Amino acid sequence: MSDDERCEEYLFKIVIIGDSAVGKSNLLTRYARNEFNPNSKATIGVEFQTQSMLIDNKEVKAQIWDTAGQERFRAVTSAYYRGAVGALVVYDITRTSTFENVGRWLDELNTHSDTTVAKMLIGNKCDLESIRAVSVEEGKSLAESQGLFFMETSALDSTNVSTAFEMVIRDIYSNIS
């Protein structure tokens, strides 16, 4: 491996969006720190966390942004979206309204982004199967119609959390290399 190759480094900004209380902050803390906070207020104030992975022997850093609760007031700023090359659009499989609002979040994302953004639709809280309100099929077909990746996750029991983030990171990487 040449020095050039070894020193090559990538930094991708990824944003997490979706209605309040769908589990955005917990998906991030599960991925970046392997932690889960039952108290939803615990992560207010965190701007972003950085997580690295190796792809093709290169260090790829994902700078993953979490809202500090602004989504409650529909006040996520353009600074939040600026420079993002990846996005996780999250809903809660137990609350239909959060699924119905996915379109709005996608509109907002498209309005604020000027480059190609790798997008994944996430149905979170799949551990709560007994009170599921949105079927896997509904999630899948929305994702297909919008050209998004799709995955159900649980920040509580870790199901698919790393897989989801890593799929987005790999997709961004493959689009630029």
Ligand code: GDP
């Ligand atoms: P945010 O507002 O989208 O950032 O959502 P939070 O991460 O703060 O989570 C909101 C609430 O849902 C908290 O009480 C979490 O403990 C809970 N929660 C988040 N993810 C999951 C999950 O995968 N499964 C279950 N059962 N609860 C979750």
Ligand code: MG
């Ligand atoms: Mg949050």
